[in-house]
Amino acid sequence: MMFAVTAAAVLVTMVLTLYxxxxxxxxxxxxxxxxxxxxxxxxxxxxxxxxxxxxDFLDLALVYALINFINTIAVxxxxxxxxxxxxxxxxxxxxx
Amino acid sequence: MxxxxxILSWGLLIIGSMxxxxxxxxxxxxPDVFSRMHGAGIIDTMGACTILLGLTFQAGLxxxxxxxxxxxxxxxxxxxxxxxxxxxxxxxxGARPQLGEPVEDDPASQGEASSKT
Amino acid sequence: MVFMAVTGFAVARLxxxxxxxxxxxxxxxxxxxxxxVLDAVDVAFTEAAVGAGIATVLMLSTLALTSxxxxxxxxxxxxxxxxxxxxxxxxxIYGTLDMPxxxxxxxxxxxxxxxxxxxxxxxxxxxxxxxxxxxxxxRGYDTLGEVYVIFTAACGVLLIIGRPKRGRRRTLRMLVxxxxxxxxxxxxxxxxxxxxxxxxxVFALYVQWHGDFxxxxxxxxxxxxxxxxxxxxxxxxxxxxxxxxxxxVTRLLLALGVMLxxxxxxxxxxxxxxxxxxxxxxxxxxxxxHLGILLVEFGVGLTVAAAMITIFFTFARQEH
Numbered sequence: 359m360m361f362a363v364t365a366a367a368v369l370v371t372m373v374l375t376l377y378x379x380x381x382x383x384x385x386x387x388x389x390x391x392x393x394x395x396x397x398x399x400x401x402x403x404x405x406x407x408x409x410x411x412x413x414d415f416l417d418l419a420l421v422y423a424l425i426n427f428i429n430t431i432a433v434x435x436x437x438x439x440x441x442x443x444x445x446x447x448x449x450x451x452x453x454x
Numbered sequence: 455m456x457x458x459x460x461i462l463s464w465g466l467l468i469i470g471s472m473x474x475x476x477x478x479x480x481x482x483x484x485p486d487v488f489s490r491m492h493g494a495g496i497i498d499t500m501g502a503c504t505i506l507l508g509l510t511f512q513a514g515l516x517x518x519x520x521x522x523x524x525x526x527x528x529x530x531x532x533x534x535x536x537x538x539x540x541x542x543x544x545x546x547x548g549a550r551p552q553l554g555e556p557v558e559d560d561p562a563s564q565g566e567a568s569s570k571t
Numbered sequence: 572m573v574f575m576a577v578t579g580f581a582v583a584r585l586x587x588x589x590x591x592x593x594x595x596x597x598x599x600x601x602x603x604x605x606x607x608v609l610d611a612v613d614v615a616f617t618e619a620a621v622g623a624g625i626a627t628v629l630m631l632s633t634l635a636l637t638s639x640x641x642x643x644x645x646x647x648x649x650x651x652x653x654x655x656x657x658x659x660x661x662x663x664i665y666g667t668l669d670m671p672x673x674x675x676x677x678x679x680x681x682x683x684x685x686x687x688x689x690x691x692x693x694x695x696x697x698x699x700x701x702x703x704x705x706x707x708x709x710r711g712y713d714t715l716g717e718v719y720v721i722f723t724a725a726c727g728v729l730l731i732i733g734r735p736k737r738g739r740r741r742t743l744r745m746l747v748x749x750x751x752x753x754x755x756x757x758x759x760x761x762x763x764x765x766x767x768x769x770x771x772x773v774f775a776l777y778v779q780w781h782g783d784f785x786x787x788x789x790x791x792x793x794x795x796x797x798x799x800x801x802x803x804x805x806x807x808x809x810x811x812x813x814x815x816x817x818x819x820v821t822r823l824l825l826a827l828g829v830m831l832x833x834x835x836x837x838x839x840x841x842x843x844x845x846x847x848x849x850x851x852x853x854x855x856x857x858x859x860x861h862l863g864i865l866l867v868e869f870g871v872g873l874t875v876a877a878a879m880i881t882i883f884f885t886f887a888r889q890e891h
């Protein structure tokens with residue numbers, strides 16, 4: 359019963375982040391929304407695993423957390439440099 | 455003892471769910487991309503980690519708990535890093551934080567304002 | 572499902588290709604959740620790893636090489652194309668009307684093939700994960716074909732894009748000098764990636780060998796393994812990562828995986844059984860199946876990892 363409540367909360371938050379991904383005026387809003395959506399998916403898969411009594415899903419959740427991270431880094435790099443081959447970092451702003 | 459663990463895990467799950475929704479509302483309502491990163495951070499770190507920790511108390515001491523703890527550690531490491539990379543990219547791309555009205559620096563006027571209230 | 576419909580609609584309408592790529596990643600993710608709900612964990616695993624992860628990264632690399640807005644075609648909207656799509660869709664839907672209802676217990680597939688797999692897999696193959704036993708043993712030919720397809724895709728990419736036009740070969744000394752006083756590197760990303768990458772590679776190995784008991788297997792493990800190297804290449808330079816994984820090594824691994832798979836099949840031939848019959852590999856049938864599936868999945872993992880690494884590195888090395 360508790361898992362159902364948590365799953366419902368996750369779904370509601372997914373809707374909110376999805377709204378931000380589609381609407382977000384700048385591209386960074388969209389990336390942020392997708393990152394949050396990914397973490398929510400990790401939580402949803404874990405809770406659903408408990409709900410259905412099959413904890414095998416946790417491997418899947420871990421993989422998805424990894425993929426989410428790599429995607430966010432890749433997209434940030436793409437937006438920053440428009441080239442996927444050069445090293446990340448180094449800027450005129452320094453470390454703010 | 456078992457009842458205590460049960461209540462603890464339920465409490466954590468409820469708190470985590472509330473944080474998720476608060477973070478989600480934050481993402482929708484906050485005015486600026488940098489403030490929205492706070493919202494996403496609440497969802498990721500506080501909400502997700504609290505819920506997953508609550509699940510570990512449900513699972514007892516087993517390999518499932520180990521995997522959940524691994525996921526939590528992973529999220530704690532990677533979510534702030536991803537936000538950092540994103541904030542860097544946003545700063546480079548020209549987004550600037552939306553600051554409020556500049557505070558009046560004049561001590562005389564401040565002294566007057568405080569005496570008026 | 573509503574999520575998927577909304578996202579699909581948004582994908583079709585957005586002109587900005589970058590937004591399209593992100594939303595396609597989201598779409599893959601929702602498919603993965605759908606598969607989880609349908610209790611198909613291995614499929615969800617593969618969909619999450621490949622569709623939501625690697626495909627997005629590869630599409631972004633493609634976008635980096637081309638423009639990021641979709642060119643609106645000047646020609647008038649061809650109405651006959653729309654008509655063709657509608658007719659094809661209608662025919663397909665009409666075809667599915669004849670199929671048994673979703674999950675019907677009397678469907679033919681549930682009568683002949685599936686009960687055999689489910690009941691006999693325990694004694695014939697002896698692995699808890701029936702999906703792996705079906706994939707690698709009962710339908711081994713199909714999986715061999717899939718591995719060949721991945722191999723061909725990587726070869727195709729290598730043939731079409733191949734070597735970069737300008738030699739960007741840099742020596743070790745140049746790289747070290749650059750790091751010291753050139754750009755100020757991003758410390759946080761570097762440190763965190765260096766912490767994470769060994770963990771990712773070990774996790775890939777875990778998924779590879781654990782495929783017999785839980786969700787996992789060769790495809791997913793190969794993708795995760797490649798993801799570790801792609802992360803390294805994203806944070807550092809592609810040329811630096813090329814020094815870590817030289818192209819000779821990836822090409823070797825690419826071919827080695829396929830040869831391993833087919834080789835196991837040939838050994839089965841040599842020992843008196845059919846092609847890809849694992850039972851004759853060892854004394855008793857279940858042990859033979861175990862050994863065969865182990866080797867075959869490892870071959871799959873090798874080829875998939877090498878293919879993903881090759882494709883990403885080839886894309887990333889191109890200048891605009």
